[in-house]
């Protein structure tokens with residue numbers, strides 16, 4: 001969320017827009033869950049007529065308007081300064097996702113439209129903020145409950161930063177934080193931010209007991225259940241980062257740990 005927020009126009013109107021955007025995201029999250037719990041709201045035209053449906057439409061318009069505005073401004077800036085200057089201006093700092101999409105071309109030189117980019121931005125903003133916030137919050141919670149692991153992580157980070165001018169961790173540094181990585185993975189196992197995903201079977205699926213899930217059926221797969229299966233994870237409720245040490249990970253199916261899900265969709 002930070003990227004879009006910091007790049008929006010400065011001044012009080014942008015601050016107001018920003019908090020409207022955040023309020024709308026929160027409202028949409030509540031409304032989506034509430035709709036699932038109300039049978040009558042399953043039918044789209046009935047939902048549209050309901051108070052919740054009207055609030056939903058308004059909040060969607062706020063979110064879409066905000067993103068469209070950011071993309072349009074960025075496009076104008078790009079057109080104004082030209083590709084070369086634009087890239088030069090971004091040297092020394094990484095481009096964000098909107099920059100990448102603006103510059104993307106297919107093999108025939110076609111670029112993405114503003115609508116395409118807005119739709120992608122809306123998706124990753126929505127998918128990205130709550131999962132990350134919840135993953136981080138649970139990690140901090142688990143480390144707070146296990147100060148000895150917390151101390152090991154701290155030592156690892158101190159060791160990494162020793163002798164560095166800037167206290168920043170780069171992408172390449174992550175491989176130098178093996179224990180911290182194990183702690184993060186164990187937290188994502190114990191408290192996966194996304195608890196289930198759905199898939200439509202593209203063929204008949206035979207289960208161990210001989211029953212068949214027919215092609216075309218949509219199944220819910222429990223990430224939480226997989227991560228707490230005692231046959232794969234003994235004492236599943238215990239926070240134990242050592243489960244992810246190289247020795248203990250050997251022979252375990254990659255599908256035993258699926259916080260980001262797996263397979264085609």
Ligand code: HEM
Nearest residue numbers: 123124127128131132135193194197198259260261262265
């Ligand atoms: C701890 C952090 C995160 C977790 C645990 C997580 C987990 C997931 C899961 C389980 C799915 C569903 C995939 C499926 O149906 O198989 C998903 C989808 C997605 N996530 Fe994340 N995610 C995280 C962070 C992010 C971030 C930071 C972004 C982008 C900024 C992001 C963007 C997306 C998008 C765009 C999809 C939809 C992909 C599709 O079209 O199917 N996620 N994520």
